[in-house]
Amino acid sequence: MMNINIAELQTDLGRELPFSFAVTAAELDALSDDYKFEDPIKVTGTVVYTGMRWRVSGKIEVVKTFVCNRCLTDCREEQVHEFSEDFTRDEGEDDSVNVFSGDLLDIEDMVRDTLLAAQSLSNICKPDCKGLCPKCGHNLNEGDCGCDRFVPDPRMAALQQLLKKD
Known part of the structure; x- marks a missing residue:
């Protein structure tokens, strides 16, 4: 689980709370038949209380391995994906804000969704292959x-x- 304990941050306006995780593709449920992520997947960032919400921002560092769809060459690609999302305890908010309860922010779904959405539909070693x-x-x-x-x-x-x- 990728939980960030915000108990010490609570309502300390503007203070940054750093976090760092190293997870496997299996733990993150980021598995595909078309490519593979090498372990570990590194997730780093900060949580900031903005007055109404907690903003979680940072980056995902991962190495993707795949076979090129055009030339069938084994490829290795280092990727960095940035993210920034808001969390709230108020369930009356709109759908664009993540809702949580207690003192733990679970960012696992957000990290998986960010990582998978950033992958191209075709695995090509270079644009002019x-x-x-x-x-x-x-x-x-x-x-x-x-x-x-x-x-x-x-x-x-x-x-x-x-x-x-x-």
Whole structure:
């Protein structure tokens, strides 16, 4: 559990209470078939009482490993994700504020949601990844393989037939 005890902070306006956690992807329930987070996932930040709410802000540091969808290379990516959310004890607040009771702020759901929402839908090693040659399977990021990869546009087939008749 990622609980922050705010008992000593309570209503001490503007005072920052630092926190630090190291959790595994399994403990955070941040598991996927498409990628893996290396352990530990580091979460650091501060809690500040703002007068009506407690603002929790900080960052998540994680290393993501995955196989590139285009070139099938094993990849390792260091990520840092920032977060800042408000917590309140008043349940009459709007849905954008997290509600808690007692002296413990549980930030586990917020951390998991922040981490998972930040992941791209496709796992690609770099934005300009060239992928594999459809004929021989060579990784085109390592240079050209020499295969003729020209694929004629099927919409131009009728024009190609006219050119062949001449």
